[in-house]
Every structure is written in C-alpha cells, then in structure tokens.
Amino acid sequence: MPELPEVESVRRCLEPRVRGALITEAQFLDPRSLPGDCPAKARAWVTGKTIEGLNRLGKYLVFHLAGGHYMVVHLRMTGRLYTMDTAESAGLVKLAAVFRLDNGTTLCFQDTRRFGTIYLGSDELFHSIGGLQRLGPDPTASDWDHRAWAAQLQKRRAPVKSLLLNQQLLAGLGNIYADESLFCAGIHPRRPGSSLTDADLRRLASCIRSILLDAIEHEGTTIRDFRNGYNQTGSFQGRLQVYRRTDQPCRHCGKPVEKLKLAGRSSHFCPACQKELPPW
DNA sequence: GAGAGCCTGGCG
DNA sequence: CGCCAGGCTCTC
Numbered sequence: 001m002p003e004l005p006e007v008e009s010v011r012r013c014l015e016p017r018v019r020g021a022l023i024t025e026a027q028f029l030d031p032r033s034l035p036g037d038c039p040a041k042a043r044a045w046v047t048g049k050t051i052e053g054l055n056r057l058g059k060y061l062v063f064h065l066a067g068g069h070y071m072v073v074h075l076r077m078t079g080r081l082y083t084m085d086t087a088e089s090a091g092l093v094k095l096a097a098v099f100r101l102d103n104g105t106t107l108c109f110q111d112t113r114r115f116g117t118i119y120l121g122s123d124e125l126f127h128s129i130g131g132l133q134r135l136g137p138d139p140t141a142s143d144w145d146h147r148a149w150a151a152q153l154q155k156r157r158a159p160v161k162s163l164l165l166n167q168q169l170l171a172g173l174g175n176i177y178a179d180e181s182l183f184c185a186g187i188h189p190r191r192p193g194s195s196l197t198d199a200d201l202r203r204l205a206s207c208i209r210s211i212l213l214d215a216i217e218h219e220g221t222t223i224r225d226f227r228n229g230y231n232q233t234g235s236f237q238g239r240l241q242v243y244r245r246t247d248q249p250c251r252h253c254g255k256p257v258e259k260l261k262l263a264g265r266s267s268h269f270c271p272a273c274q275k276e277l278p279p280w
Numbered sequence: 281g282a283g284a285g286c287c288t289g290g291c292g
Numbered sequence: 293c294g295c296c297a298g299g300c301t302c303t304c
Contacts, residue, residue, distance in 0.1 A: 003298065032287090059299080076299050078288080113287045115299065131300065158281070167300085174298055223298065224290080243298095264283065266296090284303080291296085 004172030005215035013229025058171030079116030150201035161189035
C-alpha cells in the first residue's frame, strides 16, 4: 500500500507529535509484527526511551531513540501508523502495537494483512534488515544523481517496470507511482532497461520526481487502506492517469487503458501513449 | 526472469 | 466461490 509519498505523509504528521516524547508504555499485540523479537522483551526495551526524531529511508520509517537506538517500521501493504490523544484512544480494537507517550499522545500501529514489521535495535539494524542495507537513492532528494541511476537501468535487460519496483536501484516507487511515472514519460512498462535512450531516462527521472513530490503535497493516494499520521485519507487518487483505470479512456488520447502482468504485478498503461514497437 | 508465499477482506 | 490488492522474500 504505502509507497514513498504515503510514508512521507505519515512521517510529516507524526514527527512533530513524537519528537522529544518519552515512551511511557508499550504493547505489542501481534508477535508477527516483531520478527526476531518477543513482545515482552520488546515492551521492556522501548519503555522509558525518548524519541529524538523520525526519518524516512525509502519506505521505511526510522524512529531515532535516545542512546543510539532505533525503532524501524515498515507498513508493507495495509499498515497504518497514526497518533491520537490518549484520552480518545480507549477501546481501540485490532491494533498490532500501541505506544503511550508522556505528552498525552498515543501512537497506534494497525495492520489488516499483518505484513507490516517493527524492528528494534542499534546500528546493527541497518545491516540486519535485508531491504534496508542495500537501498537505492531517494528520487525526492535534491541531490539525486539520476544520471548514475539511468546508467544502471541501461545495463539491465529486465522490463523497465520491474526495474522501477526494485528498491535496490531506486528507493520509494511502488506499483502506483511506477505505472504513473511510465505513463508520464510515455514509456511502455515492458521495454527492457537496455532499450531506453538517454532522453527516455531523463524524461522518466523528471516524471518520477515531479509525481512523487506532487503526491506528497496531496498526502498520498488512498485506494482503500492508506491513512496518514492523523488517520486521514490522502487525495492523490483523483489525479491518477492509468493506475486502476483499465478500460477507461486515457486522459490524454482517449484510447482505453490496458493492463498486463509483469513481475507478478498489474501494470496499467495507454497502448497509444506508451508504444512498444521496434526499434526496441 | 517467473511464481509462491505471507495474511485479511472486499468485490463480482 | 474465486480473484484481487499499495510489499517484499525466497525458491526455481
């Protein structure tokens, strides 16, 4: 569910409400969200620690805790992380974890499909979490070296859509924004990375950046499950051009949007605006 | 590369 | 009932 803009929206909501706060009480209600840790041990570990800051690395949220400790959260498909006033939080059901803070805030972690994960530890976490240690560059960073990224893609024969989903090459795109970026750049999702010209990749890099930044401004896309750090929906769903618009007219040329399966995921594209023809 | 698996719930 | 879903990992 959450891709870079959704995770960033969560981070921006939460950061001012958790920074500087002490965790006075924690409950881990679903052991599956704690790979390698047990709930009792995790509870004792986080209780009494102060949250010094909240960063984002790709789709990971990183809580910086006093003493060089970290709590890293990945929301996967249906995870929600939001705050509410502790007074309002009584009787909440189906939470995977709850944290009470000394500033009167309660931080809730909810996850219908239970793929989401919470990792606790020190510096070694960044090596032990497989997806975190080899994370590619962040396309929303002002110093993103898109030319180096483009050169990597041109070395691969895999479909460009699969390459966009590979977090080792670029951190933050998921199925929605990969499809939207390819439409914006006029590139068919099945084109091999090695077939992309420098001009294609300059266009694609520019589309990725502008779409992600625009989606952050709109607090992300809510198809069904996504909620920001205030437990509210985003609004970028109204601006989608192809994602989940199969058989509906392309907003640019009117031809019906098509769908194909790539890397086990649906890919939505306009057959006229995103041609897959020789010379590829 | 592709496919299965991890889970739950909504939809046709 | 079967299919599908915003992510990621692991096996063939």
